[in-house]
Amino acid sequence: MTRLESPPAAPPPAKSAGTLTFIVDDEPDICALLVDTMTPFGMDARVFSKAGDMLAALSLESPDACIIDLGLPDMEGMHLINEIRKQSSVPIIVLSARSHASDRVMGLELGADDYVVKPFDPREVVARIRTVLRRTTDRSPIPSNAAEKAHFEEWVFCPQSHGLTSPKGEELFLSTGEAHLLEALLRAPKRVLTRDYLLEHGGRDDSLDRSIDVRISRLRKKLSRPNHPDIIRTVYGAGYMFTVGVDWR
Structure with missing residues (x-):
């Protein structure tokens, strides 16, 4: 059963061989649906109901991707995107009932990599996670020396x-x-x-x-x-x- 976590007080647990996604949503049913769909694809997930808990965990651990809802109880989701970008380049997928183009534009402008509107097919979300992860690991504009800046x-x-x-x-x-x-x-x-x-x-x-x-x-x-x-x-x-x-x- 999926549970909502608080940030760990001790050093973070060792990362598994699968990818790790942080999910920030205060709707347990949606979180459970996402986790159940992601697990067969070798994707691990940590679920948070509050933005503050997720940011605390992010300071201790580096997930491969983040899925965030915009309607969180302790922080506006757009502000959360901005806070994440102050400390990490982790791929961010917004999951929200807000379908207006202006919300999508704002999310992208603040640094989100993708935007999915609720209601959604969880398999689509998994596909989008895999897509942003491919961009991170496989794609580079021109082959380059890894040490070059x-x-x-x-x-x-x-x-x-x-x-x-x-x-x-x-x-x-x-x-x-x-x-x-x-x-x-x-x-x-x-x-x-x-x-x-x-x-x-x-x-x-x-x-x-x-x-x-x-x-x-x-x-x-x-x-x-x-x-x-x-x-x-x-x-x-x-x-x-x-x-x-x-x-x-």
Whole structure:
């Protein structure tokens, strides 16, 4: 029987060979349905009814993915996405009854990788988990040296950790889609890359047709500086271009 957990006080348990997904939802029936569907696929799950408990566990353990509901008792789900992104690049799938396009856009802008509307087929959720995990483990825009980092305008980007360090030394964590999209741009600076090319490397998102534009918008906000307001330039009718030089080392 699925139970709602509180964060462990002791060191986290050893991770099993299967993937680990954190589920944050205050509806036990939905959590049980997800766990029962995921288990035959070798997916382990830890269930939380409150955002605060999940964030505490996240500071001790690194799941492979997170599924979060937007209507939580202790924290607005959109705020939870933002809090997760402050400390982790773990793939996030939103599971919500909110079906309006504006909610989907906001979720993606804050860093979610996918968005599923309730009611849902649990097998679809499993398929979407597997998809975001493939993006994390299998997909890379261009084969690269694992130790390489991109240096540009005093920024440093690490493709392996999805970490982006600002000129002030602040560490930002990108979603899987953001990280792959940024790497594609950084591998071809000062060249126009088409939306189709970037979609292939940033991961297609069927929940929103213009997901590439949303991710570009998120990257622009994170990279925004007065001396380079258009570091990612829109080339109308063609695609996008990273406008400054990049040093990989």
